[in-house]
Amino acid sequence: MGKCGLPIIDWWGGFRYLRNKKVLRIRPFSLPDLDSILQIESQSFPKSPYHWTTFLNLHTLYPETFLVYVNPSTPQPEDQGLPSTRDFGELSRAAQAEGLRVDPERRSSTSFSKAGFGAAEWVNTNRGQKEEEIGGYIIFTQDGHIISIAIHPHHRRKGIGTQLLQRVMKTPHLKKVWAEVRRSNEGAQAFYSKMGFQITGWVPNYYGNEDALVIQWSPATIKQQD
Ligand SMILES: CC(C)(COP(=O)(O)OP(=O)(O)OC[C@H]1O[C@@H](n2cnc3c(N)ncnc32)[C@H](O)[C@@H]1OP(=O)(O)O)[C@@H](O)C(=O)NCCC(=O)NCCS
Structure with missing residues (x-):
């Protein structure tokens, strides 16, 4: 038990849990994805790429079934550093949303280390998640018509197309x-x-x-x- 009679938080386990929960590989398209989608499109369909306005129209028509695949984050060694106040604030909010108790005094690198948690790793993993790289996309209608699917040429044959198509195939009542x-x-x-x-x-x-x-x-x- 902690000194206030609260359970001692397994920080590393908690961070890992939150981090994994936050990683949504497949999510609906949003406007900041447009550049990446256009690049994938021109490389995948050089003969007949969709115009950017087509993607915006498709997003309007199919907001829930225009999906993108976000590549897993790749930590960059040069990004190593200590958690900033902003990082800690973000973590605190996420932890509280999960019902975990957060002690503000544990913000310093020493207390993170004592808790057995690598501060640099927290910064890295989360920085990676913020810079999302889109690996591919799929657009389909509610009744199961696939309008388009394309994976970035560098990321083909890694099962991404399978995961996106399975999303359609697992849609109930199709x-x-x-x-x-x-x-x-x-x-x-x-x-x-x-x-x-x-x-x-x-x-x-x-x-x-x-x-x-x-x-x-x-x-x-x-x-x-x-
Ligand atoms: C077709 C496409 C979406 C497949 O995506 P992907 O992520 O590479 O597919 P997956 O890795 O999930 O492949 C699953 C299986 O499909 C088969 N497959 C996929 N691409 C293949 C290819 N080019 N040649 C032969 N078999 C292929 C393989 O059996 C593969 O399993 P394996 O890698 O273990 O052998 C992708 O190649 C693409 O974007 N192509 C250009 C755009 C396009 O043609 N879209 C379809 C228009 S209808």
Whole structure:
């Protein structure tokens, strides 16, 4: 027990818990993400990238189903330092929201160290989280039509596309999930096929001078396989 009869806080455990709780890898798009999205877009669809106004319109139409994937933070060694007052204030608010007791006198680096918590690590991990790097995005309609999905070329084949697509596939009450894919886009076709999608049709000249394959997945397929 602490001197006031309160349980002694496991600071390191508490920080780790809060930090993990704060990391939301997939979240709705917000305006500061636009630059990153445009970069991913131009590198992923050089033939027909969406204009920035298209993304804003899509954000207005689908505020809850225009999602971005935030890459995990990478701590920078040169960022090492002690927690600032602002860092501590942020932590205190987060801790209090979680029902943890916070002692303001423990702000100094000594008390952090005594508590077994690496002050530099706190600053690093949180600084990393503030500078969010967008790894990819997905936009879909409430009834399961995938309007667009793209992952930054540097972050492909790491399972990000899978995580974003699973968000759609796990949406309750969807009867099917479907998308159009260029006939020449063999990478995307392999990706969807791995996720259990099947080709159900095609649309001639959907992309002007190229056909689209219509690919589809339905939760019923899983039940039938079970
Ligand atoms: C298609 C795309 C979204 C896949 O995203 P991703 O994050 O790389 O996919 P994942 O890492 O989750 O891949 C899961 C599996 O799909 C398959 N797959 C994904 N990309 C593939 C490719 N280019 N070639 C062959 N198989 C592929 C693999 O089986 C992969 O598993 P593995 O890496 O263990 O072999 C991504 O390549 C992309 O953004 N492409 C450009 C934009 C695009 O074509 N969008 C689709 C338009 S409809």
